[in-house]
Amino acid sequence: MAPALFRKLTVIGIGLIGSSIVRAARAYELVEEITIADRDPAHLERARELGIADRYCLDAGEAVEDADLVIACVPVGAVEQVALAIKDHLKPGAIVSDVGSVKGSVVRQMQPHLPAGVHFIPAHPVAGTEYSGPDAGFAELFQNRWSIVCPFEDSDPAALDRLVGFWAGMGANVECMSAERHDLVLAITSHLPHLIAYNIVGTAADLEKVTEGEIMKFSAGGFRDFTRIAASDPTMWRDVFLHNKDAVLEVLGRFQEDLFALQRQIRWGEGDKLFNLFTRTRAIRKGIVTMGQDAAAPDFGRSGKK
Amino acid sequence: MAPALFRKLTVIGIGLIGSSIVRAARAYELVEEITIADRDPAHLERARELGIADRYCLDAGEAVEDADLVIACVPVGAVEQVALAIKDHLKPGAIVSDVGSVKGSVVRQMQPHLPAGVHFIPAHPVAGTEYSGPDAGFAELFQNRWSIVCPFEDSDPAALDRLVGFWAGMGANVECMSAERHDLVLAITSHLPHLIAYNIVGTAADLEKVTEGEIMKFSAGGFRDFTRIAASDPTMWRDVFLHNKDAVLEVLGRFQEDLFALQRQIRWGEGDKLFNLFTRTRAIRKGIVTMGQDAAAPDFGRSGKK
Numbered sequence: 351m352a353p354a355l356f357r358k359l360t361v362i363g364i365g366l367i368g369s370s371i372v373r374a375a376r377a378y379e380l381v382e383e384i385t386i387a388d389r390d391p392a393h394l395e396r397a398r399e400l401g402i403a404d405r406y407c408l409d410a411g412e413a414v415e416d417a418d419l420v421i422a423c424v425p426v427g428a429v430e431q432v433a434l435a436i437k438d439h440l441k442p443g444a445i446v447s448d449v450g451s452v453k454g455s456v457v458r459q460m461q462p463h464l465p466a467g468v469h470f471i472p473a474h475p476v477a478g479t480e481y482s483g484p485d486a487g488f489a490e491l492f493q494n495r496w497s498i499v500c501p502f503e504d505s506d507p508a509a510l511d512r513l514v515g516f517w518a519g520m521g522a523n524v525e526c527m528s529a530e531r532h533d534l535v536l537a538i539t540s541h542l543p544h545l546i547a548y549n550i551v552g553t554a555a556d557l558e559k560v561t562e563g564e565i566m567k568f569s570a571g572g573f574r575d576f577t578r579i580a581a582s583d584p585t586m587w588r589d590v591f592l593h594n595k596d597a598v599l600e601v602l603g604r605f606q607e608d609l610f611a612l613q614r615q616i617r618w619g620e621g622d623k624l625f626n627l628f629t630r631t632r633a634i635r636k637g638i639v640t641m642g643q644d645a646a647a648p649d650f651g652r653s654g655k656k
Numbered sequence: 657m658a659p660a661l662f663r664k665l666t667v668i669g670i671g672l673i674g675s676s677i678v679r680a681a682r683a684y685e686l687v688e689e690i691t692i693a694d695r696d697p698a699h700l701e702r703a704r705e706l707g708i709a710d711r712y713c714l715d716a717g718e719a720v721e722d723a724d725l726v727i728a729c730v731p732v733g734a735v736e737q738v739a740l741a742i743k744d745h746l747k748p749g750a751i752v753s754d755v756g757s758v759k760g761s762v763v764r765q766m767q768p769h770l771p772a773g774v775h776f777i778p779a780h781p782v783a784g785t786e787y788s789g790p791d792a793g794f795a796e797l798f799q800n801r802w803s804i805v806c807p808f809e810d811s812d813p814a815a816l817d818r819l820v821g822f823w824a825g826m827g828a829n830v831e832c833m834s835a836e837r838h839d840l841v842l843a844i845t846s847h848l849p850h851l852i853a854y855n856i857v858g859t860a861a862d863l864e865k866v867t868e869g870e871i872m873k874f875s876a877g878g879f880r881d882f883t884r885i886a887a888s889d890p891t892m893w894r895d896v897f898l899h900n901k902d903a904v905l906e907v908l909g910r911f912q913e914d915l916f917a918l919q920r921q922i923r924w925g926e927g928d929k930l931f932n933l934f935t936r937t938r939a940i941r942k943g944i945v946t947m948g949q950d951a952a953a954p955d956f957g958r959s960g961k962k
Binding site: 451476477478480495496498525534535536538539540541542543544545546547548549550551552553554555556557559560562564565566567568569570571572573574575576577578579580581582584585587588589591592595598599601602604605606608609610612613616617619621624625627628629630631632634635636637638641643644 | 733757782783784786801802804831840841842844845846847848849850851852853854855856857858859860861862863865866868870871872873874875876877878879880881882883884885886887888890891893894895897898901904905907908910911912914915916918919922923925927930931933934935936937938940941942943944947949950
C-alpha cells in the first residue's frame with residue numbers, strides 16, 4: 351500500500367464540505383489520522399455518532415496540535431476567527447488551507463495571523479449540494495469536479511505539491527490560479543447564479559397576484575431549478591456576497607445591462623435578436639456536457655426517462 | 657379492456673411534446689388511431705422510422721380529417737397557420753387543443769378561424785426537457801406533472817371532461833384556469849426563469865476577462881443549472897416572449913426592482929437582509945419537494961451520491 355500523503359489531518363468545521371473531506375480522505379487512504387473540530391457541540395456530537403474521524407474537539411487550537419494538514423471548512427466570514435484560534439498551536443511545517451468560495455478575503459483575514467514556518471495555501475473545491483451539515487457530506491463529492499488552489503508566488507513548491515496531491519487523491523481535477531482571478535471567475539460561474547436564483551425565488555414569493563401554491567405546483571416549467579440553488583446554506587452565501595463584493599457587483603452590473611437590452615427586445619418585438627441569443631447559449635451548454643461537468647440526460651423530465 | 661377515450665388523434669408538430677403525446681396516448685391506450693402531421697419532411701420521416709403513429713402527413717388539413725381530437729404541438733408563433741390549415745377539414749364535434757406555453761395569444765390566433773361545432777379548448781402541459789425533436793419525446797414525460805387546461809365559460813362540459821381525461825390518462829395532474837391567469841402564473845414559474853437563464857449565459861459568454869473554457873470548467877458552482885434551461889428550443893422560447901410580452905415584462909420589472917435592492921444590500925454590507933432572504937427561499941424549495949415537483953436527492957453533486 352502506498353504511504354498516506356499526510357499523517358494527521360485536522361478539519362475545522364464539519365458541514366457539507368468538511369464532512370465530505372474527512373470521508374474522502376479516509377476512503378481513499380490519504381491520511382492516517384483525522385481530527386475534527388467544530389464549535390457547535392451538536393454538530394460535533396453528530397460527527398462522533400457518524401464515526402467519520404478519530405478525534406473530536408470543540409476547541410480548534412487543541413485540534414490542530416501536531417496536525418500536518420489543517421483545512422478550515424467554515425463560512426468565509428469566520429476564517430479570521432479560525433486563524434486566531436489556531437495560530438499558537440500549529441506545528442512548524444504544517445500546511446494550512448481552506449475551502450472558501452472567496453479567496454482574496456480569506457487571504458486578507460488569515461495570512462496576517464499565521465506564524466512563519468507554516469505553509470498557508472488557500473483552496474476552493476467547486477463542488478457542493480444544496481444540503482448542509484455533517485450528514486450531508488459524502489466521499490465522492492469532489493470526483494471529476496474542479497478544485498482551485500491559489501498559491502502565492504513564494505509558496506513552497508513541495509507543500510503546494512502535497513496539497514494538490516491531496517485534492518487529486520479525492521478525485522478532483524486541480525487548477526492553480528491567483529486569488530484575484532479566482533474571485534472574478536467564481537463571481538460569474540457561481541456567485542451571480544446564486545444571487546439571481548435567490549432573487550427570483552424572492553420575487554416569486556412576493557407577487558400578490560400569484561399564490562405560493564401555484565408557484566410550487568407549476569415550478570416544473572423552469573422555476574424549480576432556481577429553488578434548488580436558492581436552498582443553499584444562508585450563512586455561507588451571505589458571507590460570499592459580503593466578502594466578494596467588488597467582483598460580484600461588477601458581473602452583476604453586466605448582467606443588469608444585458609437584461610435591460612433583452613427587456614427592450616421583448617418590448618419592441620425584436621424576435622431575431624432573441625433567437626440569436628437563445629441559439630448562442632445552446633453551444634455553451636454543449637461545451638459543459640462535453641467537459642463532463644454535467645450529465646446529458648434530459649433532466650427536466652426528472653421522474654421520467656433516465 | 658376499457659374503450660379508448662378517443663377514436664382518432666391527430667398531433668400536428670412532432671417535436672418533444674408532440675412525440676411524447678403520441679407515445680403516451682399509445683402506451684396508455686387512450687386512442688385507437690394516431691395521425692401525425694409535420695410540415696418538415698425530415699421530422700415526419702424520422703417519426704415514421706420511429707413508428708410512433710399510424711399515419712404520417714405533410715399536410716395538416718389532410719391529417720385532421722375524421723379526427724376526434726386534434727392537438728397543435730407547434731411553437732406559439734405558428735398556431736394561427738395551423739388553424740388556417742385545418743379549419744376547413746375538421747369534423748363537427750372534434751376537439752381542437754394545443755400545448756403552447758402561452759394561452760391568451762393562442763386563443764386570439766386560433767379561435768376566430770375555427771368553425772362553429774368544433775370544441776376549441778387550449779391546454780398546456782407544464783413539462784419538458786432541454787431537448788427537442790421527434791427523438792426527444794417519451795411516454796412518461798407528463799407523469800406527475802401539472803397540465804393546465806383553459807376552457808372558456810361556454811365550453812362544452814362533455815368535451816372538457818374528455819380532454820381533461822386524456823391528460824389525466826397520460827399521468828398528468830390537471831388544473832383548469834383562465835388563459836389570462838395561466839399567462840401570469842407561467843410568466844413567473846417558467847418564462848422569467850428561462851429569460852434569466854438565457855441572459856446570464858449570454859453575460860458570461862461576453863465577459864472579456866473570463867474565458868469560455870473557465871466558465872465551462874467551473875460551472876458546477878451553480879452556472880451549469882442555468883445552461884441546462886438556456887439550452888431549450890430557441891424558436892419556442894422566442895415565440896413565448898413575443899406572445900406573452902405583457903405578463904413577462906410585468907414580472908421582469910418586479911425581478912429587476914428586487915435585484916437592485918439586493919445589489920444595494922451587497923454594496924452597503926447589509927448581511928442581515930441577505931440572510932433573511934436566503935432563509936426565506938429555502939422554505940419554498942421545501943414546498944416544491946414536498947409537492948413532488950422535484951427530487952430531494954442532492955443534485956449538485958450529480959456524479960456522486962444518488
